[in-house]
Amino acid sequence: MADDNHIKELLSSSDSLILKTVLFDSRKGQKCGAIYVEYPVDSNGSPISSESEVTTQNTKRAGFNIFNKHQYLTAFYSLGQALKVGKIDQLTILEGFYPADFDAFVEDFEESAPFDVKHLKIVNLMKDSVMLFMRNIAAGLETIYLDAEGTNDFPFDELMGFPVFYNCKTIRTDALFNTDAVSTLAKKWIENDAEIDTKLQYLAVGDHTVMLEKFVEIFSDRVVFKTQSQARIRTNSDSKHILIQLFNRDSRNFVVCSIISSTTVDSEYDNDLSWGNEMGRNPKINQEDLSWYKKEIPENDADAKFWAEHGKGIRQAAFLMH
Numbered sequence: 001m002a003d004d005n006h007i008k009e010l011l012s013s014s015d016s017l018i019l020k021t022v023l024f025d026s027r028k029g030q031k032c033g034a035i036y037v038e039y040p041v042d043s044n045g046s047p048i049s050s051e052s053e054v055t056t057q058n059t060k061r062a063g064f065n066i067f068n069k070h071q072y073l074t075a076f077y078s079l080g081q082a083l084k085v086g087k088i089d090q091l092t093i094l095e096g097f098y099p100a101d102f103d104a105f106v107e108d109f110e111e112s113a114p115f116d117v118k119h120l121k122i123v124n125l126m127k128d129s130v131m132l133f134m135r136n137i138a139a140g141l142e143t144i145y146l147d148a149e150g151t152n153d154f155p156f157d158e159l160m161g162f163p164v165f166y167n168c169k170t171i172r173t174d175a176l177f178n179t180d181a182v183s184t185l186a187k188k189w190i191e192n193d194a195e196i197d198t199k200l201q202y203l204a205v206g207d208h209t210v211m212l213e214k215f216v217e218i219f220s221d222r223v224v225f226k227t228q229s230q231a232r233i234r235t236n237s238d239s240k241h242i243l244i245q246l247f248n249r250d251s252r253n254f255v256v257c258s259i260i261s262s263t264t265v266d267s268e269y270d271n272d273l274s275w276g277n278e279m280g281r282n283p284k285i286n287q288e289d290l291s292w293y294k295k296e297i298p299e300n301d302a303d304a305k306f307w308a309e310h311g312k313g314i315r316q317a318a319f320l321m322h
Contacts, residue, residue: 004074007037007062011081016049019086020059024079025094026066035075036063037082051087076105084112092121093129106132114138121145125154125176134162144168147279148176156181160188167194172201174279179210182257183218186242189259190235199258203279208246208253215244215257238262249273 011017019039026033038061039047040054048054066072082088106128113136120141122130125148141164148154156178159165166188173181185200204211209228216226222233230245241262247254254276260269 004064004071004078007035007064007078008074008081010037010039010047010062011078011085013047014049015085016087017085018048018051018054019082019088021090021092022079022082022086022088023063023092023094024075033066033072033075034063035066035078036061037086077108080105080108080112083109083115087116088118090119090121091115091117092123094123110136112136117141119143119145121147123147127154127158130154131158134159134165137164139164139167141165141168143170143172145172145174146176147174154178157184160184163192166192169195169198170201171199172275172279174203175205176202179214182211182244182255183215186215186219186233186244186257189242193235193237193240194259196240196259196261199256201275202255202257203276204253204255206253208255211255212244212246234262235259243269245269245271247271247273249276252276252279 017039019037021036021038023037024033024035038059040056041058041060042048042053043056043058045058045060047060064071064075066075083091109132115133115137117133117137118141120133120137120143122133122145125146130146144165146154154176156173156176157180165171166185171185182200182202188194189198202208202211212229212231215233216223216231219233222235224232224234224241226232229247230243232241232243235242239262241260241264242257243260243264244255244257247256254273256270258270
């Protein structure tokens with residue numbers, strides 16, 4: 001069996017912990033799930049509770065694979081505890097939560113609020129789980145990456161009710177089909193006088209020119225200029241404009257919408273698309289980075305072999321039956 005004692009001891013060792021990475025992995029493509037955390041340590045190898053104590057680049061990791069119901073339950077409790085005590089730099093949720101699992105654990109997660117997270121990534125959006133984080137993440141979220149693959153009807157407009165979302169410096173969405181998303185967010189930026197360099201980076205599904213056309217139509221009284229691939233509008237501040245740009249790379253359509261200085265000229269536009277390299281790809285995370293916890297199944301662990309052979313669907317069914 002995977003050893004879950006390390007992560008439990010770590011997360012119960014202090015009321016406050018600096019956590020570099022927290023990842024919960026239960027994707028359909030996996031034959032097992034996993035949870036792990038990476039955390040900075042001091043010169044003695046002990047976990048750190050305050051950013052001011054981080055004096056080295058040394059880190060340790062704790063986590064375990066999920067092969068059975070017990071480990072699945074433990075992983076959820078560990079995630080809740082990490083959210084409760086952690087000051088988390090990067091939180092990644094792969095596959096969101098199963099609805100039944102979410103219902104069973106939502107109260108525990110709510111009790112862990114507010115979540116102190118700088119960067120959030122959720123793959124394969126499920127509305128309830130995304131809204132849980134929007135309701136409970138503390139102010140200060142810097143970036144959010146939402147991968148909507150397989151859930152193109154996700155209600156993007158509902159995210160506009162959460163300041164923690166529209167106040168992010170960088171919002172990145174992958175495979176979301178919503179032609180109004182850019183315009184909806186731009187309205188919020190104008191209403192709230194968002195900061196320069198705030199941006200939306202968007203991998204579009206289908207024809208992304210529709211977004212530009214709608215953007216220009218909605219903000220027709222604010223348009224400074226328009227071309228076939230970009231448009232620029234005034235905000236309520238004389239010092240700020242909003243720029244929307246369309247790009248095509250490797251048969252993928254990207255939309256970038258950003259707040260810029262009103263004095264910025266086109267030669268100064270940020271045309272870097274390196275952030276899009278990981279988008280529209282599968283898998284969504286570099287497995288080599290996680291190879292340390294992909295342990296072989298013990299020869300004497302019949303339950304683990306069963307879950308690995310039959311995959312996530314049967315594991316979920318077993319969870320729901322008990």
